Amino acid sequence: MLSVFEVFTPVGICAECVHVFLLSSTGQTLPPHPCNKRPAGTRTLHRCRGAQVSREIASTSTRPLEPLSVLSVVMARNLLKNPNGEEQLEFWELTENGGNQWRVEDMPGDWGHDFSDAAVTKYFATSFELCLKRQLIDLPEEGFTSEQLDAQPVVAVEDWYCGRQDCGCTYQMNVCLLDGNLGVLEEFNPEPVTLDPECDDCSWKQVSHTFSEYGPGLRYISFEHGGKDKKYWEGWFGVRVTGSSITVQV
Template structure:
């Protein structure tokens, strides 16, 4: 360490180290000397960094504060283009039944406003089954293999759906956790949700949390879709928006 650093009280040294970016702490500072390695591997430094950034948890102690910090720092929606702002960009395996997928502005005909003002558009299905999927590469998003295998952080999935008040429709959600070879390690499949004609057109949230799913998860495959039940030409099927997948501490 720099001259005099080794004589600093540990609490002062922790405050200094806490001002350094986390990646540098792990990749550089750990290697400086035995004392710094112990501090970077210990809880106190990461508890302070969590406090500084406003990352809190209900329990008084995390199993691993370093992992908790990194997971909190990385936390974001891993679904790209969840609300149709970029048309169908980033969505794959698109199945365009009937007249296919369409993007419309909220609230839409015979529709309701979305609960969040940040959401302006939605995807809408047609008179035969429409489906679309997105595969999330966890490693590419910064969730390294050891973290996924050892910590097995919760994977939270959310989606929102609604019908038109003048048309009945169907909705389905299927999410799979996949290995490197794309073997299915865990799966959540909703029932087929049936929305009757003359419904209230309110937006409904559906959610699922994966936990204790075992080692080996490298990808998350998110798929949803639906159609109308009247077989009317056009776009009278289920509406979906604000889909999200987050990896949480």
């Protein structure tokens, strides 16, 4: 149990991995950073194992604090790797790679829109045939215990998509909570969205969903999204995606 804690403040997130930095009142940054990069205010996060990180914090603490306050800082991190394309297509399984295939472009792109978060500088672009990409999150590997997961913690999902101002497109996503055998506990599978520049500004739009009360047994999360253009044009005129996020609130 975490019984003591000095004064630690979240000060940033690594630009190279999903590492949450905590700065103590003595000027020490915890936990030690595995890739030796300085903190940066981006959404690209590191695969810190929450239980291990929590023990490091506890061993250096000097003043009482509620345990869940520490864990919520450490564990409520984005579990998706490379959500904004900073590492090109690394960590993503390209389940559909049609047309001219997936590629990463710089914000705002041709006939595009600026993103609300200036720290997000890239996005994933789709082509004239269906492009889908997926990540399978192994929650025990990420440091979550069976007890935490069987308590049915809230799982929050967020994604951002937009279209070009010169070509319509479609967007789709699917998120599944899975048990240890990859059986589906609960699924979020909204209807595909069509963006048409003749009646829509095609600017960045957010889709979000929260899972709760889905039963015990959660061990994996599957996240898949993508789309294509509506005019079958050569190139990358399909939907653009970035800023994807999955957090588990323990």
